[in-house]
Amino acid sequence: MNLLQEIQRLSSEIISADQLEKMLAKSAASGEALRVKFGIDPTFTDVHLGHAVPIRLLRLFQKHGHLPVLIIGDGTARLGDPTGRNDQRPPLTVEDVERNAATYLEQIGTIVDLSEGKCEVRRNSEWFGAMDFFDCLKLASSSTAARLLERDDFKKRMKENLPVHLHEMMYPLMQGLDSVQVRADVELGGNDQLFNLHMGRQMQERADQRPQVCITTPLLLGTDGRKMSKSYGNHVGLNADAADMYGKVMSLSDDGMEDWFRLATDFNDEEIATLLAGHPREAKDKLAQTIVSGIHSEEAAKAAAVAFVAQFRKKEVPDDIPLKTVDASSYSLPVLMKNVGLGQSTSEARRLIQGGGVRINGDVVNDVKHKVEVIAGEEPFLIQAGKRRFVNVQAN
RNA sequence: GGGGAGAUACCUAAGUGGCCAACAGGGAUGGACUGUAAAUCCAUUGGCUCAGCCUUCAGAGGUUCGAAUCCUCUUCUCCCCA
Structure with a gap:
């Protein structure tokens, strides 16, 4: 399998495969690496396996001598990629963004080699931070309302009478400007990024650059078959x-x-x-x-x-069970469970007990009024809630 | 700027004066069955010092013995007109 075929195997759409083939050939001949852009928004800390799909594709490029250009969207994070959810995202502080970015890089580093010379890491606040309102207007003028409203997510929300805020419509333009700024040859993204990737192409053309090849990767579904989230x-x-x-x-x-x-x-x-x-x-x-x-x-x-x-x-009890200590006293089971973190509230613990999901030292307890004596100096005892939550409890 | 519609629990969505901690579905959790798959069945799904009590139906006031339901103002969204 050649590189192009391997790329195709991991992608759902390539705009366009012909162009990519030519670029790869040219790069192979000249020895000049392709700049392969991938952007992430440090809006939350958890990177999951679904996010890893384009990152794995990025690694494929890297293995073949191309240069990953990782964009940390610390500028775009201010607004967050519109997702159709109508809950207002609380604005992230600079510290949040920095912390998230660090976590991201660490997790991405398990897949892609981030070392100097092997990879380029950029922050888009580098250019967005320097723009004033007039620059923003100029950016806004690079597309039209009709064009932006073609985006699936916006179209859908308009149809459902949900709000579409103006700043959200700027997002694709911002991502497009990133491509211009780093002179991307290729941009990778999830399936849902196609519109944004296209915008990069369009904006590069306006800036007299060679338009990037856009590659989207299939969505890795979650363990239950729904979108991984x-x-x-x-x-x-x-x-x-x-x-x-x-x-x-x-x-x-x-x-x-x-x-x-x-x-x-x-x-x-x-x-x-x-x-x-x-x-x-x-x-x-x-x-x-x-x-x-x-x-x-x-x-x-x-x-x-x-x-x-x-x-x-085999339904054995696992080895490494967390030990929680509480004051020596007599507790009603729901209260004790809440205190050791098995349940958010005593009501929740009570429900678990009534549902037959709670065991003490292996024996099912289904009496919500069950009293537990925690006595100083005694061996810890085991409370199990459901199949996978275990806690050892001892007097402190 | 003018007119109209709307905001209900994690989500969708009933409820238009007392029977409402709030129908129904989804999701989630627990249980049975299993391969921590799927399908299926049962239970639970605001909080608490739990036969009882307390706080919820965008927010703030008001009417009433009694409000998610009626009135006033505020905030937010959508639609039509300008």
């Missing part, structure tokens, strides 16, 4: 610990495995076909171990797999 809890965070990550992948629906193998591992198509032909559980174990190995280590992945089997198939 932290708010659905169906995501696999890149900063999750090995055990958690392994467990999350194991909860993936069978239908999702093929995509996950292709987009989140390095197996080739034949290997994937072979794996999928076997027992789904075995295939998923392979998938989970491979993903955990890539981000943590092979040993961590093996350990996670062993612990997982023990805990969920």
Whole structure:
């Protein structure tokens, strides 16, 4: 498989493949690396496996000698890419943005080599911070309302009578200006970024630059088959610990495995076909171990797999249970549970108890009035809530 | 600027004076079954010192024995006209 084919395997749309082919050929001949732009907005801290798909593609370019240009959207973060949610994002402070950016780079660094000369990291506040209102007007004049309203997300919201704020409409222009500023040859982005990527092309043309090739990557769906999102809890965070990550992948629906193998591992198509032909559980174990190995280590992945089997198939109690201490006293169970973090409120704990989901030292307790004596100097005892929350409790 | 419609719990969405902590669906959580898959079934889904009490229906006031429901003002959104 040549590079172009490999790129195509990991992408859903390339504008245009012909242009990319020519660029690659030219670059190979001249030895001049392509500048491959990828932008991220440090609006939150959790980068998940879905975000990793374009980053893995970026790594592919890097492996072939091209230069990743990572844009930290510390300017655009001020507004956040419009998503159609109508909740107002609280404005991020400079510190938030910096902290998020640092976390992002750390997590991205597990996939792409960020070292000097191998990668270029830019912040778009570099140019946005220097613009005054008249510059903004000039930026705004580079497109039209009709053009911007073509964007799916805006179109949809207009149709549903939801607000579309003016500043949101500036977002694609800002992202486009990034491309002009860094003279991108190629820009990568998720499926939903196509419009923004196009805007970069258009704006580069206006600035007399060669328009970038736009490549979008398929959306990696969450473990439940819906869009991967932290708010659905169906995501696999890149900063999750090995055990958690392994467990999350194991909860993936069978239908999702093929995509996950292709987009989140390095197996080739034949290997994937072979794996999928076997027992789904075995295939998923392979998938989970491979993903955990890539981000943590092979040993961590093996350990996670062993612990997982023990805990969920043999229903054993895991080894590393957090120990919480409370004042020695007599507690009603719901209150004690809330105090040790098993539940947000006593009402929630009460529900868990009534639902039969609470065990003390292995025995189900379904009496909400159950009293627990925590006595100084005694061995800790175990409270389990649901399948996977364990806490040891002891008097402090 | 003028006129009209609307804001209900995580989401969608009923409710137009007492039967409302608020129908229904989704989601989520717990349980059964299992491969922490899917499908299915059951329960729960504001808080608390839990047979009771307290705080919720955009916000602030008001009417009433009693308001998510009626009135006034405010904020926000959408539509039509200018």
